[in-house]
Amino acid sequence: MKKLSLILLATLAISTATFAQTSKTKASKEEVKIYNPAADAKADITAAVAKAKAEKKHVFIQVGGNWCSWCIAFHHLVDNTPALKSYLNAHYETVLVNYSKENKNEAIMASLGYPGRFGYPVFVILDGDGEILHIQNSGYLEEGKGHSVKKVTEFLEGWTYEALDPATYATKDAAQ
Template identity: 60%
Template sequence: MKLFKTSITVFFLLIVSNVFAQNEVYNPEADAMKDIQTAIKEASKTNKHVFVKVGGNWCSWCKLYAKFSHNDAEISKIMEDEYETVLVNWSKENKNKKAMEYLGYPNRFGYPVFVILDGSGKVLHIQNSAYLESGKGYDKNKVLMFLKGWTVKALDPANYN
């Protein structure tokens, strides 16, 4: 009976963690440029940067990053406090060519790839997510260093005088 209860608990936890990661779904039918422009407007109003995640539902590393970032309170807080987030789908159904051009063809680095935009829409940085990996997952310290290094505050020269 104890083994049965343990098995049920483990099964439930696996379901919950997978559902949590499924909250982040790339939509092949979404208008990526419209979503980016909306995020830029919001970032401009809220003094944040835009964090663009380019990937697809087919991408295991995209799903892994979603689960990793949503399940970590510190990373989730930085994302909420410092960035407006946009998911840009790249798949055989929709390669979002206009968005890829606008973002500087970040897909050259593989998937997922992260692009940081300022409140005016200027591309500040394209991050190859492979540099944030460690083993079969993502390295929390590397991800935090990356996220903290591209905030509005981090790029403000007044903080260094």
């Protein structure tokens, strides 16, 4: 009988701990509001493209959802790395496109070449005319247990307006 009581007590303790952890996890997931399922992704992208063209930048689209721990981690990495955030803001217009059960943004995903095939988050670079320049599987930008600031920065450097502008290289070639 003592054994049965101990087993029941242990089961109760584990169940309570699991419930508390599950509740805590659900609460923290519900608090995350980086992506807006109600946003008009098409309008957001159109505005970013127009601004990028006027400012000789490109558009950086981060596709993901509030359900995606890697998406949230990437967002926090950018926010908590001033040099990375500054570089991104200086060279790109950024748009967060939601992909979730509430809003899959199917038309936008189709127009972006179905970037979700690479998983989430996935990054799409557009030029000032709204043309897709590159779709990046963010898994290639990871190192260890998260995204690498160095790899993300190198990726961003390779797709800036300046990096793809032939005039950038004509000036360098003439100087040599």
